[in-house]
Amino acid sequence: MIGLFPVQLALALGLLLAAGAAAAEPASLAGFLRQAEGIDDWLMSTRRTLHAYPELLFEEHNTSATIRRTLDELGIPYKFPVARTGLVATLGSGQPVVALRADMDALPILEEGDAPFASTKPGVMHACGHDAHMAMLLGAARLLKGMEAQLKGTVRLLFQPAEEGGAGGDLMVKEGALEGVKAAFGMHVWPTLPSGTVASRAGTIMAGATQFQATMRGRGGHAAMPHLTSDPVVAAAAGVGALQALVARETSPFDSAVVSVTRLQASDAFNVIPDQVKLGGTVRANSDEGMSRLRRRVEEALAGVAAAHGCTVEVDWMQDKLPYYPPTQNDPHAYKFAMDVASRLVPSPAQVAEAEASMAGEDFSFIGRAVPSAFIFLGIRNETLGSVHGLHTPRFTLDEGVLKLGAALHTALASEYLEQWHVRHGSGSNGAGDGAVAREEL
Structure with missing residues (x-):
């Protein structure tokens, strides 16, 4: 190991x-x-x-x-x-x-x-x-x-x-x-x-740590006509909630893990539903095995949420910018x-x-x-x-x-x-x- x-x-x-x-x-x-x-x-x-x-x-x-x-x-x-x-x-x-x-x-x-x-x-x-x-x-x-x-x-x-x-x-x-x-x-x-x-x-x-950035892609449009869009903002918001369950409901209470979403970037305008939203944060675990599981589940959870909202998602673990710290x-x-x-x-x-x-x-x-x-x-x-x-x-x-x-x-x-x-x-x-x-x- x-x-x-x-x-x-x-x-x-x-x-x-x-x-x-x-x-x-x-x-x-x-x-x-x-x-x-x-x-x-x-x-x-x-x-x-x-x-x-x-x-x-x-x-x-x-x-x-x-x-x-x-x-x-x-x-x-x-x-x-x-x-x-x-x-x-x-x-x-x-x-x-x-x-x-x-x-x-x-x-x-x-x-x-x-x-x-x-x-x-x-x-x-x-x-x-x-x-x-x-x-x-x-x-x-x-x-x-x-x-x-x-x-x-x-x-x-x-x-x-x-x-x-x-x-x-x-x-x-x-x-x-x-x-x-x-x-x-x-x-x-x-x-x-x-x-x-x-x-x-x-x-x-001290825990192992890595960071991620996910890009939620949908179909943007006018804020007055959300039914004509696949809203990545709503999908990203649901994704934030889904990620919390990875610790609260999938990690043993006798183990330790943290998934923190610290960044959300969407439209600069108040009346525009954007084509994409970026969300990112850190994942922390006390073992390599725990980290591997969390990384897999982050990708699966966000993909499921994206599909449910008519969107797609790409997850970048940014290893070129911040390598995994064991x-x-x-x-x-x-x-x-x-x-x-x-x-x-x-x-x-x-x-x-x-x-x-x-x-x-x-x-x-x-x-x-x-x-x-x-x-x-x-x-x-x-x-x-x-x-x-x-x-x-x-x-x-x-x-x-x-x-x-x-x-x-x-x-x-x-x-x-x-x-x-x-x-x-x-x-x-x-x-x-x-x-x-x-x-x-x-």
């Missing part, structure tokens, strides 16, 4: 975690958080610079240049371009290789509010926190650079373009950004969780490892929580299908600071106080993964201590 990791990789990661836990009592990782607190002003300044100059998918030229300048200042080498406008930076050397990922693109949204670092590009805004993701990963780069001599392997930093519809994660995988990588981790700021909360879950954490699925061993690291990093056990799965789509899913991975939500909800607005809204803001936590968590995940890998494999020959297991992983 699509989406399963190679068995030997998942088993190897599980063995790694079990052996690491047995070898020694968990050490405190609070030092990483203290180090990140020392660069808090730099993190906020970096995030605000990125926020002020947002760029849409595959247009992140200035964004990429800003990241490259920062890496140059830190003395960190990188490969550019990757996935058109992205880049991959490297710290340390040898095996194993662990990857950390941040997305780069903004959204076509007009920002509201009067922040002094608000978007300088009308109609373009970092409304999904990608500016924070980049700042946190750059913060981790700075911290990891300071301990590079102690890294027991390689950390690969993925600055990925085009998450918002361009499947930049898929392109990064296809261009070899994960070649040789044993595990990968990513995170997303989350406005429904209290600031400083680290949350994730094993298995599906469900984001956390490897259970990678999830357990990440939550263990988080629990040893944060000051309070209450800051680590089981995440509620989201029906939003995320192209970290492509990375998760390539290597054992965990995707993490980082809470930013702070009513005192006004960080309460949802993602993809014009008033979205974030509590910048979590930037240091994100940078520290990235750092801890990478360094601790390398450390535990060597606990399992021994310190000789940079990871070749257990030949049988090493061959199994290869």
Whole structure:
């Protein structure tokens, strides 16, 4: 089935975690958080610079240049371009290789509010926190650079373009950004969780998503003489209702799916019944099988409604504009490892929580299908600071106080993964201590 990791990789990661836990009592990782607190002003300044100059998918030229300048200042080498406008930076050397990922693109949204670092590009805004993701990963780069001599392997930093519809994660995988990588981790700021909360879950954490546009064709005419037409407006309206039954009456209540019609385009005139109407939206499901069923039923339902109204319909799944994003699925061993690291990093056990799965789509899913991975939500909800607005809204803001936590968590995940890998494999020959297991992983 699509989406399963190679068995030997998942088993190897599980063995790694079990052996690491047995070898020694968990050490405190609070030092990483203290180090990140020392660069808090730099993190906020970096995030605000990125926020002020947002760029849409595959247009992140200035964004990429800003990241490259920062890496140059830190003395960190990188490969550019990757996935058109992205880049991959490297710290340390040898095996194993662990990857950390941040997305780069903004959204076509007009920002509201009067922040002094608000978007300088009308109609373009970092409304999904990608500016924070980049700042946190750059913060981790700075911290990891300071301990590079102690890294027991390689950390690969993925600055990925085009998450918002361009499947930049898929392109990064296809261009070899994960070649040789044993595990990968990513995170997303989350406005429904209290600031400083680290949350994730094993298995599906975010849904698969795709979009569609349907063209309902009939026979137009004068609005005063509807009997002489085959009205595509009425057919489209009936189609919207029919699509809702695909979830309400055909999807198990123990499963999850969403069909949302978000666009309707008909005549510009009040007294004209048009020849055609366009309707479109998104379809979301928690599995490839669920998505396949919904896509088939969307086409069948709209075709039936069209025929009943004397119309025809064509459904375009628009894969050239927005490829299908599969469900984001956390490897259970990678999830357990990440939550263990988080629990040893944060000051309070209450800051680590089981995440509620989201029906939003995320192209970290492509990375998760390539290597054992965990995707993490980082809470930013702070009513005192006004960080309460949802993602993809014009008033979205974030509590910048979590930037240091994100940078520290990235750092801890990478360094601790390398450390535990060597606990399992021994310190000789940079990871070749257990030949049988090493061959199994290869």
